[in-house]
Amino acid sequence: MDKAKKLLKNIRLFFSYRELLFNLSNREISQRYKQSVLGYAWVILNPLFQLLVLTFVFSTIFKVASFNVPYIIFLIVGLLPWNFFAASLSSAANALVNNSSLVTKIYFPREILVYSTIIAKIVDFLYSCIVLVFFFMFYKVGITYHIVWVIPIFIIQLIFTAGLSLLLASFNLFYRDIQYLLSLIVSLWFYLTPVIYPVEQFPEKYRWIFAINPMSVITNAYRQVVLSGGEPNLKSLGVALLTSLILFIVSFLIFKKNEGEFADYV
Amino acid sequence: MIKAENLSKQYSITKQRTFKEFLPALLGGHDTVSNFLALSHLNFEIQKGESLGILGKNGSGKSTLLKIIAGVTKPSDGRITVVGKVAPLIELGAGFHPELTGKENVYLNGSILGIKKKHMDKLYNNIVRFAELEEFMDEPVKHYSSGMYMRLAFSVAVAEKPDILLVDEILAVGDIKFQQKCLDRIKEFQMMGSTLILVTHNPDQIGTYCQKALVLDNGKQIYYGEVNEGVEKYKNILS
Numbered sequence: 001m002d003k004a005k006k007l008l009k010n011i012r013l014f015f016s017y018r019e020l021l022f023n024l025s026n027r028e029i030s031q032r033y034k035q036s037v038l039g040y041a042w043v044i045l046n047p048l049f050q051l052l053v054l055t056f057v058f059s060t061i062f063k064v065a066s067f068n069v070p071y072i073i074f075l076i077v078g079l080l081p082w083n084f085f086a087a088s089l090s091s092a093a094n095a096l097v098n099n100s101s102l103v104t105k106i107y108f109p110r111e112i113l114v115y116s117t118i119i120a121k122i123v124d125f126l127y128s129c130i131v132l133v134f135f136f137m138f139y140k141v142g143i144t145y146h147i148v149w150v151i152p153i154f155i156i157q158l159i160f161t162a163g164l165s166l167l168l169a170s171f172n173l174f175y176r177d178i179q180y181l182l183s184l185i186v187s188l189w190f191y192l193t194p195v196i197y198p199v200e201q202f203p204e205k206y207r208w209i210f211a212i213n214p215m216s217v218i219t220n221a222y223r224q225v226v227l228s229g230g231e232p233n234l235k236s237l238g239v240a241l242l243t244s245l246i247l248f249i250v251s252f253l254i255f256k257k258n259e260g261e262f263a264d265y266v
Numbered sequence: 267m268i269k270a271e272n273l274s275k276q277y278s279i280t281k282q283r284t285f286k287e288f289l290p291a292l293l294g295g296h297d298t299v300s301n302f303l304a305l306s307h308l309n310f311e312i313q314k315g316e317s318l319g320i321l322g323k324n325g326s327g328k329s330t331l332l333k334i335i336a337g338v339t340k341p342s343d344g345r346i347t348v349v350g351k352v353a354p355l356i357e358l359g360a361g362f363h364p365e366l367t368g369k370e371n372v373y374l375n376g377s378i379l380g381i382k383k384k385h386m387d388k389l390y391n392n393i394v395r396f397a398e399l400e401e402f403m404d405e406p407v408k409h410y411s412s413g414m415y416m417r418l419a420f421s422v423a424v425a426e427k428p429d430i431l432l433v434d435e436i437l438a439v440g441d442i443k444f445q446q447k448c449l450d451r452i453k454e455f456q457m458m459g460s461t462l463i464l465v466t467h468n469p470d471q472i473g474t475y476c477q478k479a480l481v482l483d484n485g486k487q488i489y490y491g492e493v494n495e496g497v498e499k500y501k502n503i504l505s
Contacts, residue, residue, distance in 0.1 A: 016380070017380070019377045020377040023373060023374045024374070026374075027370075027374055030365070030370075031363055031365040034365045101360040101361075102360055102378065103338070104333065104338060105338065106336065106338065106354055106360065106361070106378055106379070107337035107352075108378060175288070177286075260339065260340035261339070261340070263333060263339040264277055
């Protein structure tokens with residue numbers, strides 16, 4: 001009962017600071033590109049070149065199967081959400097450390113720092129979808145109304161990302177090695193998620209890896225609803241949602257429990 | 267109102283900040299943390315509208331006490347009760363970002379202090395006038411001189427009357443004229459019933475602005491009470 005009251009108080013406090021959330025996200029977005037010549041164009045140019053190189057390597061050199069769509073279309077549907085995931089984690093890991101001057105001076109709910117970096121990455125992600133729209137139009141890829149499934153899938157991805165980010169941000173404060181460990185793990189994780197290849201090409205006896213990897217379920221679900229125009233596998237998506245929710249709640253509680261000590265360690 | 271009862275703060279300092287250092291120490295059975303008592307057993311009470319000066323040498327725990335009052339860190343023992351909205355004026359401009367314009371920074375800093383945008387729209391002109399930066403608000407603050415930077419930060423911090431104002435070693439803000447303006451503003455707040463918590467090395471400032479003094483030495487409370495006697499005790503420590 002006492003715990004529930006405390007949680008309610010925390011949530012109310014968070015809402016009273018919602019303007020700060022948007023101002024910090026805005027700061028994150030505008031500071032990054034203010035000094036560069038091409039500005040926000042980098043958000044589009046980056047995935048574009050990444051796509052071209054990966055497509056060349058995996059469809060021309062390695063000849064990875066992509067079923068009935070061009071490989072670049074197959075790739076882009078998995079790659080853009082993955083980029084959002086990876087970029088969110090690496091910026092969230094440093095969210096508290098980079099704002100040490102705020103953390104040690106003024107009280108506000110600290111999770112705002114983590115959420116604001118994720119919001120900035122969502123904006124990047126949406127801009128990068130321009131590339132996707134361009135290639136879909138170029139190859140005249142048809143979509144069906146099942147595309148609306150993208151929204152719930154994205155929400156599941158968001159919950160999973162936020163949960164992991166909260167955990168990483170607080171641990172990185174106590175041990176700065178987390179950020180280096182993270183870049184290693186994310187690059188390995190990329191290869192163990194069916195982003196550049198279809199699940200079907202993965203040896204059957206290792207496929208259990210995908211079952212315990214929510215990002216793989218999410219990537220597959222995106223492909224199913226965008227490319228195959230069907231419903232996603234609801235059972236595995238449900239498991240992913242449940243895993244993500246549990247992860248988020250546990251991470252949030254850990255984050256809140258340690259919050260009082262952040263200023264001492266930063 | 268602020269009330270400290272048996273307030274203590276112990277920092278546990280992790281000796282090893284990286285795995286490379288931490289793992290061998292853990293396996294070798296060495297200590298991984300050492301404890302450091304930054305504040306021990308403080309007791310004081312300040313009523314609404316009263317002001318407190320905190321005196322002490324460097325490293326005596328003054329800034330830690332301000333952090334506890336600001337709610338940034340928790341006491342490890344004892345209790346602190348703070349009633350009212352706290353405005354920290356510690357290290358001005360903590361929330362500023364060099365690439366953003368003066369105007370953007372004012373709104374950003376305002377929201378860090380918990381001021382809503384609608385309300386900030388009303389305060390904005392006053393802030394700019396107080397900072398005397400009318401022509402520079404659309405410039406990124408990285409082009410500001412450090413004096414301009416401080417003036418803007420101070421103006422945002424004192425835009426609204428706080429219940430409790432925390433001031434750490436201030437008032438190296440801008441020229442003497444601006445400093446006086448800041449002090450006047452602080453005095454004005456005090457008249458309107460704000461509590462001022464002032465940390466300084468300058469006993470004269472305490473005499474001018476505070477009714478109560480707290481003297482700290484190595485985290486211990488040497489004295490709490492009237493200002494004049496507090497200043498005497500502080501001078502004793504120094505000599």
